Amino acid sequence: MTTTIDRAAPADIADLRQLYYAVYGPHYPAALGTDPAEMSRLIADPHTLWLVARCARTGHLAGSAAIHGEPGSRIGRLEGLAVHPDHRAGGLAHTLTDELCRQMLTAGRLDSVYATVRTVSAGPQRVVTRNGFTPLGVLPNAVDLSSRESLALYARYSPGVLDRRLPVPEVPAPLAQLLRTVARTLGTDGPEPRATAPAPAPEGRSTARLEMVEAPAFVRRRFHERFPDATSWFYPLHTPNALLVADDGGFEVYAYLNRTGRYCALIAAHPSPATAAGYLEAITRTLTRAGTGYVEALVPLAEHGPLSAFLAQGFIPSALYPAMRPDPSGTGFHDYVVMTRTAEQIDFRGVVVDTALQPYVDAYLSAWAATYLPTLEVAS
Structure with missing residues (x-):
């Protein structure tokens, strides 16, 4: 034809x-x-x-x-x-x-x-x-x-x-296998970031009450008021259509929620990501109650604290996007990590992966096991 x-x-x-x-x-x-x-x-x-x-x-x-x-x-x-x-x-x-x-x-x-x-x-x-x-x-x-x-x-x-790509001196240890897999895939041979213990979980209220606003035009206008400069947020090609607000007005989280596919991307937080970091459990729970089965966020590889906060709330480092965003100085590009969490049972029995993708499945399973399978002590 x-x-x-x-x-x-x-x-x-x-x-x-x-x-x-x-x-x-x-x-x-x-x-x-x-x-x-x-x-x-x-x-x-x-x-x-x-x-x-x-x-x-x-x-x-x-x-x-x-x-x-x-x-x-x-x-x-x-x-x-x-x-x-x-x-x-x-x-x-x-x-x-x-x-x-x-x-x-x-x-x-x-x-x-x-x-x-x-x-x-x-x-x-x-x-x-x-x-x-x-x-x-x-x-x-x-x-x-x-x-x-x-x-x-x-x-x-x-x-x-x-x-x-701009070098990163250290990363939380649960990211190490993913980073090694990307390095082998890309054929890079530079020094690896030092793997260190995640930072302590930020203080917050897992029982915080959140209100969820789904009014796309209103959310879009408010988002651009809060973030008039595109360099203040870093989730490409996603326009927020949902807003999560703490009942005391302490923070706002902007998200893209796809009702058809039942997934959500966390795009930005006001006044800063650190403000909302201690409330990730409440944020995720609110989204799950709204019917979301999968939540993801993009976090700079160089931001040890925010990465640790997501790890503490059960998010898994699922993918790395090397050289994703240029530094404003023009000196190079920053890597970003895709942190994901699913509220539903993962079933890989129907997954078909090409040879080049298999190491990433292995890295995910290793990180998932380290997060959700407890280390048991054996009494003698």
Whole structure:
């Protein structure tokens, strides 16, 4: 079958929705394939490149993929990769991904592009690997499709970006295996950060009462009032739509809550992350009661205290995003850790991982066991 690759157009929206339904069924959690208004916005967005593959004979859509960016950021997200079941033997997934990366990375528009890839089969992992993406971790129970699924984090970089990672002198010991795995994957041979004991858990009230506000327009306005400078927060490509407020007004936590996929990303805290650090248990419990099965946060690798706070509340270091964010001084790039916590039982029996991803599953299981399996003393 001969196909042509070109940019998605507003006239394609109805056919795109049919394509995503054919590939993912009725449970696809992203607005990119389900919400006509958001799809129209992304097609017109100058920071997003959305490509489609058309059957040359019929004009029908055979595939779709996009790299989504945002103003003020040089990180993109590969999303919406879908090939119609009738056209999966022609290498369309590879062709679409390669063309997207050529235009966005090779041309220097972005520093890096990441993808969260399904693990129900090895096929999606091999597509991104063939297109120069590197595995960086696993995100167990990350999204609810027809059932709870785990995802894998991959990223691809513009030339020279990984060579400018800023060194970190020490990290909490539970991160050590993940960092060693990333170093082997990237082939880096520099000095490893020193593994030290996590800092004591911050004082807080696990019984704190929180109010949760789900009013996207209000939350967005308040967020931009609190954080007018984009450098004050660091969660790319997620706009908060939920607000958690302590009953005494002591802090606010901004989050992106996806009701369809039943997952949540913690984006920022006011007046500072340290203020909310002692309340992570109450925050997570509130989100779980709201139906969230998975919570994640991005934490700078250099921030020993916040990492320790997440570890103390049962969050697991699941992935590392090297050279994710440039330092404002322009001297290099900071690494970030994806800290995750799931409220549901993890079942890896249905997970299929490619060889390159297996060490990350091992690192996660080791960190999970160290967190949740007690060390028993044997009495003689």
